[in-house]
Structures are given as structure tokens and as C-alpha cells.
Amino acid sequence: MFHPKTLKLHQQQEAKNTMLNSSHASFTLIFLCCIFFTAFALSLPVSDPELVVDEVHRKINESISRRNLGYFSCETGNPIDDCWRCDKDWEKNRKRLADCGIGFGKNAIGGRDGEIYVVTDPGNDDPVNPKPGTLRYAVIQDQPLWIIFNRDMTIQLKEELIMNSFKTLDGRGASVHIAGGPCITIQYVTNIIIHGLHIHDCKQGGNTYVRDSPEHYGWRTISDGDGVSIFSGSHVWVDHCSLSNCNDGLIDAIRGSTAITISNNYLTHHNKVMLLGHSDTYAQDKNMQVTIAFNHFGEGLVQRMPRYSKWFTLLFIKTIYVWLYVDICSTNYKG
Secondary structure, three states, rough: OOOOHHHHHHHHHHHHHHHHHHHHHHHHHHHHHHHHHHHHHHOOOOOOOHHHHHHHHHHHHHHHHOOOOHHHOOOOOHHHHHHHOOOOOOOHHHHHHHOOOOHHHOOOOOOOOOOOEOOOOOOOOOOOOOOOOOOOHHOOOOOOOOOOOOOOEEEEOOOOOOOOOEEEEEEEOOOOOEEEEEEEEEEEEEEEEEEEEEEEOOOOOOEEEEEEEOOEEEEEOOOOOOEEEEEOOOOEEEOOOOEEEEOOOEEEOOOEEEEEEEEOOOOOOOOEEEEHHHHOOOHHHHHHHEEEEEEOOOOOEOOOOEEEEOOEEEEEEEOEEEOOOOEEEOOOOOO
């Protein structure tokens, strides 16, 4: 039995703990609401796309002007590369990349505001209970993370890599291949940067459970086998990746996905290359805005370079095509 004075102190401490817990819960709720409403506001379509076009052209012209200085400049004329490659200590300043985007996806910050996570284990892919050190463990976390790789590696995923919001996959400094299994899914999330990965030979997955956050895993139906699948995602930037030979699309953005930049990628040996927009009858696509810039559509490609719905606002910049038949068109595709 408590002494009356001890009981009173105990009750006071309990009350204090309750207040602290309540304050912590309120702060957490406010913080999450701020993130949600900020992401929602930034996902609204740009009201005047011409302003985005003008800004991109201005950055390109500035980079070209600096490049013309020759010996006195490290500039290439590509504003994305010039933004970070001129920094000799870029490995110590990796997150500067988040400030280098252009076009509709320029506000994608990825994991800029989080810790750096190093992938050390390319194997042991467990879709439901991923282990620390693996790529899957990193991408499902709730907090922002800037994900890098400690060495060259090939990661063969057993199921789709379902990403959580505010993540960067930064392959600079290593040769990182995601190949031979299901690949990357960006579904109902925001602020994703994928840079410097080799994504190829992607397969279908599904009819099993896959974790998408520390608190949740769910049943996944059969996936398409895309290299990068963006489904109702926003603020996504895919840059300096090579993509080839996947089961369905190399990069598909559908179901109202918006604020996307696809830049500096090397795409080869594939049939249905890039799908932007689900269908001409899907009205939610009216907010979709995508920038395609400095990509190399290379050998062995057949169609959808890209294929896009009538709703789309598409900014197409300095793209190289290397093949005999060009397919850039609108679509009534419903698959």
C-alpha cells in the first residue's frame, strides 16, 4: 500500500506522463497532417505549364552559356548534371541532387530530409519480413531516407519493391542492377527520386503477401512486370537510369500520377517502352503533368516512346531517338 504522500506523488507523476504522452501524440498528428497537406498541395497541377517550360529553357540556356566558357567551366549544357557534377566533393554532398531537378518533377525531394541508409546486403530479399541492410528494408520505412549502396551489386527481388514516400535510391559510385525479378512500384506515395540504377529483365510477381510499411503488409495480385511502375504517385523523378527488357513497360505512369520528371535515362531492347496515362476515358488523368528530358531512346525499341492519354500535359525536351520506326502518340489504351 502506498503512503498517502507517496500516493499523491505517484498520481502527480502519472498525470504528468499522461500529459507528455498526449502532447507527443498531438505533435505527431500535427506533423503527419502537415506532411499530408503539403504533399497534397504540391500534387495539384501547375496552373500555368508554360511557366515550367520557360524555367526549363532558361536553365538549359544558362548551362549552355557557361559551357561555352570552355576551359574555365565544368558545365556540360545539361542543367541537371551541371548542378551536382561540378562539385568535386559530391559524395559528401549527395543530397544536393534533390535541388537539381527540372520540369514538373523538380519538387521531388526524395529522402533529402532524412538519414543516409547504406544497402550492404544484395540478397536475402524477404518480401514480408525484410532484414536490415537490404534495399527492401529501407524503402518501406516511414521516415525519409537517402539510400546508397556500399559496393557494386545485383539485386534480384522476389516480389515488387513497394516504396514508401520520401525515399531516394542513389546509385552513384557503384554499379547497381535491379534485375531478374519483379522491380520497382511507386503506388499512392509521393517524393521519390531514383538515380543511377540499371533496371532490366524485370518479371511479373504477385499472388502473395508483400510489406509496404513497417506496420502493414498485404496481398498483391499479379504485377505487370514493369521496370518502374508509377500508380497514383506524385513528385517522382527518375534520372540517369538504364532500363531494358522488362515484361511490360520500362516506365509506366498511370492512374492520375503527376509532377513527374523522367530525365537522362538510357532505354533499349524493349517493346512497350513508356506509357503515360491509363486511358482517354479516365478523367483523373487530367491533372497529370510529366517532363521527358535528355533521354536516349536507343536500339531495339518498338513502340510507346511514349504513348500518352489526351489529358496529358507533356513537356518533351532534347530527346535522342535511335531506331527506324517512331511511335509517339495518344492512346485509347485501357489495359
